[in-house]
Amino acid sequence: MENAGPDPAQNLRRRSTYSTSTYSTTSSSSPEFANDTVDSVITPDSDDDQPMEIVPKIEEVEEASIDGLAESKPTVTLPTPRKRGRPRKHPLQEQKKASHSRSKTGCGTCRRRKKKCDETKPSCINCEKNNVVCDGYEPKQPWRSGKQRALTVRHSIPAELPMLVEGVEGSVDQMFFHHFTAQVGKVLSLTDHQNPFLEIIVPMAMGHTGLMHSLLYLSGSILVANEPNPKSDWEERQEHHSSKAMRLLQQDLASTTSNGTNAVAHIGDPSIAQTLVLCLQTVCAGDLTGSYRFHLNAMKEMLSRQQHFPNEQLRQFILEFLLYHDYSSSITSLANPLDQRSIDLMDGFKLPEFMIQPQAGTLLGVMDGLFGFISRIRQLRDQIRERRALNYAHWWDAAIMDDAFAIDNALRMWQCVHPPDTPRYTASLLYRQCTWLYLHRTIQHSRPSPAFKQAVDEGLGYLRSLPWDTDDGSTQSILLMPLFLLGCAAFEPAQRPEISDAFSRLQQWSSLGNIKYARMIVEQIWQMMDEGREAETWDWETIIARRGWDFLVT
Numbered sequence: 331m332e333n334a335g336p337d338p339a340q341n342l343r344r345r346s347t348y349s350t351s352t353y354s355t356t357s358s359s360s361p362e363f364a365n366d367t368v369d370s371v372i373t374p375d376s377d378d379d380q381p382m383e384i385v386p387k388i389e390e391v392e393e394a395s396i397d398g399l400a401e402s403k404p405t406v407t408l409p410t411p412r413k414r415g416r417p418r419k420h421p422l423q424e425q426k427k428a429s430h431s432r433s434k435t436g437c438g439t440c441r442r443r444k445k446k447c448d449e450t451k452p453s454c455i456n457c458e459k460n461n462v463v464c465d466g467y468e469p470k471q472p473w474r475s476g477k478q479r480a481l482t483v484r485h486s487i488p489a490e491l492p493m494l495v496e497g498v499e500g501s502v503d504q505m506f507f508h509h510f511t512a513q514v515g516k517v518l519s520l521t522d523h524q525n526p527f528l529e530i531i532v533p534m535a536m537g538h539t540g541l542m543h544s545l546l547y548l549s550g551s552i553l554v555a556n557e558p559n560p561k562s563d564w565e566e567r568q569e570h571h572s573s574k575a576m577r578l579l580q581q582d583l584a585s586t587t588s589n590g591t592n593a594v595a596h597i598g599d600p601s602i603a604q605t606l607v608l609c610l611q612t613v614c615a616g617d618l619t620g621s622y623r624f625h626l627n628a629m630k631e632m633l634s635r636q637q638h639f640p641n642e643q644l645r646q647f648i649l650e651f652l653l654y655h656d657y658s659s660s661i662t663s664l665a666n667p668l669d670q671r672s673i674d675l676m677d678g679f680k681l682p683e684f685m686i687q688p689q690a691g692t693l694l695g696v697m698d699g700l701f702g703f704i705s706r707i708r709q710l711r712d713q714i715r716e717r718r719a720l721n722y723a724h725w726w727d728a729a730i731m732d733d734a735f736a737i738d739n740a741l742r743m744w745q746c747v748h749p750p751d752t753p754r755y756t757a758s759l760l761y762r763q764c765t766w767l768y769l770h771r772t773i774q775h776s777r778p779s780p781a782f783k784q785a786v787d788e789g790l791g792y793l794r795s796l797p798w799d800t801d802d803g804s805t806q807s808i809l810l811m812p813l814f815l816l817g818c819a820a821f822e823p824a825q826r827p828e829i830s831d832a833f834s835r836l837q838q839w840s841s842l843g844n845i846k847y848a849r850m851i852v853e854q855i856w857q858m859m860d861e862g863r864e865a866e867t868w869d870w871e872t873i874i875a876r877r878g879w880d881f882l883v884t
Contacts, residue, residue: 602629672705
């Protein structure tokens with residue numbers, strides 16, 4: 331019996347202890363887990379202690395082991411980051427922010443070139459090495475919170491109101507506008523019964539930005555031309571309105587196309603009015619380059635294409651304005667500016683239905699027919715100029731003289747359409763007298779004669795009869811052309827002071843820039859007459875061209 335085999339219960343305790351100890355050792359490397367496991371082993375001291383009860387205990391150990399791993403995970407020590415290279419734990423956005431903050435301390439040139447700056451004051455060495463100009467450093471700004479910056483942004487937004495009149499910006503523009511309505515518009519009134527500039531053009535400009543810029547450009551040009559030392563802001567605003575007016579006019583014309591072509595189908599009234607004002611600007615500013623001709627030709631083209639005008643009164647005024655300046659330009663231009671379009675427009679010039687009498691016209695010479703004589707005399711001058719260039723023995727032939735007699739007879743039969751008790755009546759007689767002088771000066775020898783003296787004296791008599799002090803300005807505005815023709819025919823020195831005084835009064839009254847140049851040509855002709863060079867004074871168009879000038883006497 332003593333040599334009997336081992337006790338079964340003892341063997342069972344050994345196997346259970348070994349199995350549990352082995353799992354605990356292999357399940358966890360922590361001594362805590364091993365001790366807890368050993369202490370919790372239940373030995374089969376009773377019949378209820380069966381090996382199957384170890385399974386829940388094993389599961390509990392397993393669960394405890396997993397919880398222990400989860401709790402110990404955040405405490406695991408990571409390797410120390412390398413000092414070189416980009417830190418792996420910092421996001422890319424934070425690195426950009428740090429780089430941007432560093433760039434604020436660099437000079438302006440390095441920041442713009444995205445180069446590293448050594449931040450040497452007052453200029454960095456990096457810029458000197460690269461041979462570039464260092465822009466320096468921005469002044470340090472005090473720190474402000476986000477709320478403070480937001481308040482600053484809100485307070486910096488100006489509460490601006492829209493412009494009262496589109497195109498009129500600031501005090502200088504307001505002065506230009508006042509000068510046009512108070513002075514320039516009256517100077518350019520051209521009539522004693524209405525003022526088209528103040529009654530038609532200005533109201534239209536209030537609703538059309540391009541036309542308003544043209545008005546301000548015209549008014550500013552007159553102010554600058556008559557100011558010995560014009561202010562810089564005047565000149566800046568004048569140039570501003572010039573560029574804006576031209577650009578807006580080009581846009582208006584480009585938008586009026588027909589069937590996808592460049593042919594103008596319908597041109598708005600403001601665009602034609604704007605061209606008229608720009609033409610006047612060249613006259614009032616004393617332009618000598620012939621820029622007026624570009625605008626006159628553009629108006630010819632517009633009026634030739636335009637079939638319908640919503641504003642018939644505006645059409646009447648623009649057409650008469652064009653013809654007056656177009657035919658007047660033939661007196662001073664070496665190349666005859668009158669083409670077939672000029673003749674067609676003059677022949678097709680009709681009074682609107684609400685105007686019955688010819689005296690309703692605003693400009694002398696157009697409706698009363700005197701400019702038709704001006705055109706015919708200009709053709710005679712061109713024929714005589716050709717014969718003089720060919721060195722003919724005499725400047726005229728039978729055909730030229732026949733035309734001259736026909737014009738002379740027509741002038742003698744011409745009748746004034748204005749009432750005798752009005753300034754326009756006297757001005758019309760002055761126009762007829764100067765038209766005859768233009769004819770007589772064309773076909774006669776350039777030397778003193780009783781006929782010249784009588785014609786100039788009669789013209790000066792009409793000039794004295796004009797009400798310079800009481801007239802509303804409609805007469806003075808059309809006196810430059812007859813004054814120029816009187817001066818070119820004044821061979822008698824005694825007649826010249828009165829003509830000079832008339833030039834001075836006209837310059838003082840209107841301040842237009844072309845008056846002084848017309849006077850300079852007249853005074854040069856007088857000097858040539860006194861020097862015995864009368865024959866050269868016949869061709870005053872060439873005298874003007876030799877100076878390189880091209881201007882209007884309107």
